[in-house]
Amino acid sequence: MHFPSGSPELYSLNSHKYECDERAVVVSASPIGNCIVLLSQRQLHFWTSTHNAIYLGSVIINGTTLDENPATHLLWHPKGENLVVATLQRRILFFEISIDVKNAEVLTPGYREHFLHVGSFASRVHLTNEERLETGIITSLTAGGSNCFFACTTSGVVCVLGWFRQKLLHTWTCHFLSKETHFFTRSDETGKDNMESNSRVARGEILTGTIVDVYYSLQLKLTTFLLSNGNVILARNNVGSDFTNDEIIFSGKCSIAASAARVAINSKHSLIVMTTHAGDVVCKSINEDLSLKPFWNGLKCLKDVGRLGPIGDLQWSPNEELLCVGFYHGGVVVVHYSSVCVYSSVLASHSQRCVVEGCISLSWNNHNHQLFLIEPQQTSFRSFEFSEIISSPVGDLKGYFTPIISFNNEIVRFCGHSPSEDGVTFNDVVNIHSQYAIENYPLIFGAVSPDGAAIVLAGKKGFVIFDRIMRRWHTLRDKKQEREMVCVAQPLWLHSLAVVLPVRMVYTRSYALRIYAHRYLDTKALLVHLPLERMPLQICECHDEGPDIFLLVLDSSNTLLIWRCIISSGKSSTNFTIDVSLELLKRIKLSNCFLNPIEMTAIHPIHLRHQRVPRTPLSSSHNGVEYTLPLVLFVLRGSHALVSLCLSMMLVTEGESLEFHTEDDKSGMPFPITTLRSSGVYKIWIDNSVPIDGGVILVFGDNGISFLHLRGTNDGLPPFILLDEYRIGQFDADSLPIGISTFDGCLLTASSTSDVFCSISGIPPIISMRMTVKPILYNYRVLAVLTRFESLSVETVNGKKVPTTGTPFIPLAWSDRLFYWLERMRSNNTFVPNADYYLYTLIDETPPAGIDQLDRRSAVQATVSLLRRYSEFHSIVVNCVRKVDVSRWQVVLDVLGSPLELFRECLENQRFEEAAHLLRVIMMHGTLCDTTSTPMESLESAMTSAAKLLVFALWQRNINLIHDLLRFASLLHAELVIPVIGDSKDEGVGVWSKFLNAVGFQQNSSNMPLSETDPLYIISAEELPSGGIIPDSVRRRCAIEFLLINYPDVKQAVDDVATKSLMSGHLIVLRDILQEFSLSLPHFIKIKTSTDLMRSLGMGISNNGNEEKINGDNNNNNNNNNNNNNNNNNNIEKNTVDVLLPNIFDGIHDELGLPRSMRCIGSDLRQHLPSPSEMEITYADPALWTTAQGHVYSTPGIVDTLLDLRRLYNIWEEGVIAINIVLMNEVDVVQQIQSNPLLVQTLLNLVTHPKNQGYEVFLRQCIKGSTQLQTPPLST
Template sequence: MYWPTSAAKVLDVQFPLDKGRIIRIRQSRKGNFFAALTKDALGVWDVRPTVMQAAVVRTAQSLDRWGSNVDVFWANDGRGLIILTSTSHLLFYQLVSTSKPSYDTPSTSTFPLSVGPGEGDVLMGWELRSLGVAFVMGGCESVLPQQHALVLTLRHPPSILSVPYPLPQQLVCSPGSHFPPIPLDGEGEEQVECDVWDLNRAREWMEHEGGERPSPSFRLSVVDRLAGEVPPVPTRLSITRTQGLPSLHTMLTDGGRVYAMYTSSQLAHIMPETPSLGTSPAPRTPLPPHQASPAGYFHPPPSASKYIGQALYPAAPPRNPDAPVEGVEALGLIDTPASSDAQHSSFHPAVHVSVNSRFGLAAVGTVSGTVQVVSIPAYPLPPRASHVLDLKKSANLRVSPGSVTALAWTSDGYGLAVGYEKGWAVWSMGGRLGGWGLEGEDEASTEGFMQGVTDLFWAPGNLELFVLAKNSPLDPEERLYSIPFAKSATTGQHSPDNTRYAFLQMDDRVLVYRGADQPDMSVINPESDVWQHIKIPNAYIATNWPIRYASISSDGRLIAVAGRRGLTHYSASSGRWKLFVDERQERDFIVRGGLLWFHHVLVAAVEVDRQYQIRLYSRDLDLADQNILHSQALPSPVLVMSLLDNSLLVYTADNTLYHFLILPTKDTIKVHLCGSISFQGIVQVPSRVRALSWLVPEAQKQLGDPADDLIVATIIFLVDGKLMLLRPRRAGNDEVRYDMQVLADRIEAYWTHLHGIGTLENSLWGYDGSAMRVWLDALTIEATRVEPTRDAYESVKESVYLRLDFYPLSILMDKGIIIGVDYETSNRNLPFSVFKIQTGTHLFLPRFLRYHLAGGHLAQALALAANYAELVYFAHALEVLLHSVLEEEVDSGLDTLPLVITFLDHFPESLDVVVGCARKTEVERWSMLFDTVGKPRELFEKCLENGSLRTAASYLLVLHTLEELDDAKDTVRLLRLAMAAKEFHLCKELLRFLHSIAESGAALRTAIKDLGIIQPPVEDTQHRILPEPPNSNPTLSANSDQPDQPALAGVPIVSESEAPATDPTSRAGEVATATESVTADSVEHLTVNGGSGRATSQFQLSSPRIFTSPPSPRTVDPNGADTSGSMPTPLVVPVDGDEEGADRVEDTPVSAGMND
């Protein structure tokens, strides 16, 4: 859902960072600062405006004593920084504000200061203060700052050390001290608050990893280390916190493996039903998956174990629920290996890992350049491999991008940025490639980030990607870039109205696709510019950047956006934005939960002084607190809102779904609470719910009370990337129990159509990163069985599977088209790359028609097609349907083609569809097609009967290819009808066709003779062409009203009044004019010489030539004689039966020309 746009900006690296190579860029926890590190310097930058705020340079003495800089880490408060050096020292700095701004920004009346998004606040001054130095015994590999502690990974011995933060004064020495600091090793009275956890204590759950064995060439494997009592070295450690789940620690080891770890104390608090974590029960083998309960598969930790872990990579492959379990495996006496021995050799060591907490995924970058995406369910369920991101395969590259160098998920979880040794890429959550660059694939670009990336991160709002390029000889100076992006508005708020329109969001504007309001051909034309750019007012975006929510109304005329504070809305009718009159009221609340439009009323979920409300604003009134139409208080923050007709669904952080009705009255409007349902036990992590809606049965819509919709509706949830249906079931005592049914996994967005067309009503559409999956009438999906222990149905296969080559944004149901976008990189004649967004369309109607016909449901297919019969491209849709069935039926042997032909016979376009499909299909498959449809000659005759002359002309090609064409008679018949219908362009094409089937020109001459298009000229006894009598009419009365236009000599002129209406010769003048180029190319200047039995090509002009062309090499005699006054020797076309005429030419040629 993210695409690069415009061109990358180059950041000006100032002193002191310009003196050395930047080795690391690191973003602060809130994202408003980032640190840039060199071997001897540290600089702190403000993200917006992107300027360096403070810097510190280390002296040569400091480098000799403490070592050079290796990595930098931000403290949890966003103000402290820790530098890790090559000698395992930690240098502590504090970012302190100053009273003087770092930059002066003078503004005069002549040149007023123009600020961009996020640049309206006062640019404060900052400085870096050194706090001291600490030394880590055993070799520190990485630092994980937490709120009150620092977690350090050690090399000797492999362990994890936790120390308090800020460090006690006795463990830190001042930078100028002559005494070394006390080593941090967890020993001694000074370090009583420190804690060391040896990885030998992880022996039990590491032995149960069940993963693939790493390559012997890449250090020692985990099994080898455990066998030799040498545990793997933890090289990196990160933490991910999700409300309602224990904190997830991800540990990367030097063996290329990744582990998911949890603290025992948190597990004891969240899972009290498990055995006591303080005891040491006998180890037991976990139950196999088919016997493990949702709370099972738990490995009791050894005594005093601080962490409990599972293998995250290599992860177990996705389990096949249909695979049988037999023998001792079924008894639970042995563990099922997660991968076969054949897979051991394909193990690629991991080098980077990044966790997506919004979807419960982890991206693992490997040395081979692939990114393994792993699904992380709630503990104790084991992680499972989800999918693989392979840039070489997805972009069809010639070379490998190299090892992964950096990973960064967007804060909303929908996008993943990947840095490679030779390039970069951005992927969607489901695996759709959204942009990339690679060394060697783009030789014209000299930008460093297109040649390789060292580090990267996303700016707040996820619309700007900061990239640290590797050293490149093409770009030695420019190394720090920011790439602008566009994203779908559904990443911030997935609501039905936002999915109804293709609605994009950029840093300072929104883009709305207006193709739905255009004619049909404009929709399918990729070059049609149907995107409306609407800039957000600078007065709002300058101080409230980034934009967090964007919403559009159901008619596409009203738009609202919300940033850090307040909101603003726009009307397409007036073209104006409305802002709060009082800026203090705008700063008093935060939009948290989303924005929706109900006609002209804006529904906003807000937070005011830690209180949560739903407010209603009118578009027609000024934005002010006194103009709030209605306010509804809620006990907890709003996570997701959805508006369906006048039913407002509100899902809150306490796992409760509220149903409100929006009730307009004569004077005002308000929301009425109809009911609420708690999903405790159904939805485990409320913060991972990304979207919701419902499907109400038709009987309830027509006869029921809207207040009762909640207890009968099927609720749709998008949670953890899973598309789920919750079906209500009465459990007695007016209680409602829900059965959960998971339709699909890895779903990024979904669409519902409550008021669809024909069989598409109540259909459910979901995009999984590669294709659109459609379930027709989700209300009637029948479950095969219900699992009592899980309250879940078995998975249901989708009805229709549509593979797309772009990212879908909107479904134009009335036009049968899916609208989406894709990216394009252009650098033609430029030394830098320009990123563009392209609009893509996909006609989905043929696939749905085929689904009904494959099931034998002809009536449903006809009912669906009737809704689209008026579209200008309906015949094309039918042709696509026939072509797809014909292509696959030859290979698969299915028997759908006869029913498809029967279906086509119900439409007048059927003859066009058949011949159009035939011309786009291999000739070898024509036999199957015409054996079912009918003989081509019969179809040709039917076209002549119906007057479909152009269609009949297409069948001529089929007859000619199949050698069923009766010489030129069929063409002459069609040509005579085309002349009568004044289809002059068709006449021209038919004459060309006659010339093509017989290069000698015999067929063309026969047709001209039979139709009387050109009559023989008047000849004397010497067989020479005579000029027209002086009183002859020189005009073409059938073709022109101008009496002065010259006519072709020798062509008799017949007026319309002199010839009968049915006589084809009455159009001779028109056809002669329309086909002049054809006859001139094939039989130039036709004359007939009866005495010599030959035909020569000469046309006589009625007036002498005025303009004479200069001589050319083709008209100059080799002996020096100028022959430019005459045309070259005319072409001699032999008459049928006369072979000798080919060797003779006309004795007195006449030159041809054009009158002025």
């Protein structure tokens, strides 16, 4: 799978030789990857086909002009040694290309800075012949194999020309196709022949009009004709790909293709894509009989975009996984063959849309890592980099080794968790080993080790391994070994210890499997060299919990080979040793339906057993048939069907072909092939980590993402394959599944986004494309399997009912595997969302959790019983109740009990957030579900519960929860006191009034203010910030007063928490709590800091100017008999300040997160910190700063917060001086010392604490300054 990455590169003709009005027409990459050719109206321009392409030179096309006869089309020969150019005047020019450019030279850094001179291009690009067509202007050139190519003209004629004869060989028209020698049948969308129209097709009544476009698939030996009358013909012929033959006979199917203008075939997946002049795109699947079946209709990513107009070009990538559609005026769209969008310039923002404004020609590089395109009326082409994504199913998304990487020819990107972006991105970039990348360009294959700690990449020859622990690349020390082999298929890891490479030996041209130990690539690194008869196409492995591994290879002769592989490792005195032994078990010739499948994987037989025990022996047989072979899964080419092949159920001996046994076979052997999905499967993954018996398959298909559970019916014998399917996610047109993480229990999907780094007016923006990864959890479906009840006695296999025999299958079996699996979910924070969503599906889905005939109540009871064992139980259950409809509450409450019981349970377990969410349930449950209770009782329960929870929230200092609870109480209170408007006197008396009387609430309670001696004094309506105008503020105040009067525990909690916050210096918490309760902060401070109250608490506090405001002018009226009392008061004040000020000082630092330092470090920070903002106060010398001041003045918002707190607490001298010291406001500190000399000793005592010693220099300077100001000047 490939995704765009990096910034698009622009290559222009402006710095090279070209005419003023000359424009680029066609861009095309050489099929062998040695160069790129840009066709302008009069010249051929050549670049190297590497990253950062280098200009090679240009050749003028003789006979061409800008206006009358410009060049219009270009086509390469499949071997890259010839090309043809078509002109407007119907000329076909044949060129022979002999550009010898070595990638090793081009990729050398020295060549990147200069042009690569390869000599005169006149001698390297030869015009060998010219042919003139008389059948119209050429509209397209299409490859027709290695001998011929097709030219489609405006007159509806297809001209067949030979590459080597270099002349016109045939002309095909609709009249030619309607001759009696050709035979076509009409088919509908279901693929059935319409026999009534066969004769009319043969007579040519359907084959009218002209041929609009033609396409030939070499792999399928299929020729496609697009007709102007709305039909498309898919035809095979009697000559294969040799169209030089004079007697060519076509036969095939005729299907409807309304308004189609262009056509392209995907041979790998047997798909045909057709586009219209209006810009519509439709994809259909090609059946074996050449009939068409809808695959997808329209680009789903453009469903909200209007018509984009004509399509300039349309091409499949070389590996036929991606389709690029270039709109003439709308940019480009790259989609996966499943229709998932990989990149789109059409959907980009305005700043990005200017990067690709249209497309008239595009071309893929031969290694799929680059896409080139030309915009209309330009003298340049753009290059887009694509990276291939490879994955391993094991890995932690938030760990050091992640299971997903992407690579191109220069860099490797490792997928990892990004805290800054709160997601998973490819944020770790490593450059590929430079020498290997240069010598073996391009890199084609790659694989990730199961533990994610190593990757292997293979290029033109040899391979290279990256060790993520050591952060270094390893190559073979013996370069002769590297040069003698070429990797021909995806490598494979064995237990992260060794890597298997399917290779072709360069000198002998033979094929082999080579197994290398990845830690030390020395001369002894080659562990196994296993010769093969044919080229390996697919390779996979399956293993159990132990060392038993099955290695499977499917070769080009459609033969499946199975080895048993045993890996043993040890540690010698000098090195770590690995030994691999292989034993060939079977060689099976498969039928044609398995020919070159899209994907092959296998499930170890131990995973299909009932109640499997790890490391059980695998040597069971029955009647001479081996039952311990793996179950092989294939995604078939063409049909995209998912089928399983049970090797243990086949009577096959060495050298025999596959023998299928039918229902009438007296041997009693079951049919070995099971169709799990008949069509529409794109990709599959196996998860062997889940604690259930049977195989688990994640499927990405046309219906979205599904979870398949394979299980058997007998214990100890090879089972029937029974299938349970669960839906995980809908089809997403913008996210492509790329792998799974069994550790996190999620399927990983990727999408491409773009970052704009420069958007200055008049300057083109710099766009960087990157991939983002989104996980989709699926373990909630595993929970569904675990709690499933076996309720059926008859199972269905391939559409036929099969009775089950033996012991019923019981998925739920408590074991260590289940325990560890659940604990792993808890460790990676996926337990709660999985369990929450599973419980939700049990309650809300029909059938419950997608399981037919499942008793909903029993399933909920079993799930709740499982979840009660974990501390996350309350969070899961309450969140689920919040999401489901009110009518579904009773399903779960029947198991849990009443909402009040659950509420008390949440409080006992300190689950306050969950308890808050239950208040709505408590309020509504009695009215909805209990016909015997009244609304008054439900409201009373809700209010009482809210008051209980409010007490806990206060002690937890959870301001957000306090706010939500008071809002809930206010809304409930508003419903209670709003009078019912009406003429009848009794209309105002109802259930609400009864409730008010029951709880002792009087509607005039707002006229009964709390005592002014009480520290909790509610602000009057006139004192509210809104001036009492907003009814919500008034209602909130009434509800708060109701709570404080009628629930003493709430009032006491507010008093205690506020007092504790005041004495500990948590000024922000105190402010927020009192503001939430609409309480007066100055009144609270005045009462709490009074000397009498401090004495009653065993403390004292300095009133120093404020006591006059509190107690009047008592000190001025004291006589000489009260001097002892004054001394006692002064002692109380002094002792209190000594104790209280350090606490306040610590609280300010803690709340604002200010660091401490043991000394002044301002001189060290002066050059690194910005100058302090201009304030109305005077600051001390920054040289006196501690790390706290460096944090205060370098973090936006902290200074403003401190100034707001100082204004708010201005009547409390201890709080003000503590804030001034933190701000190092020398002027104000000096003034406070002068007004209260007792503070001198207090400040000296403050810096005796080790953590406050950094403030000693500043405070001594303040004390010294206050002393100098108090000393009068000397008289002269």
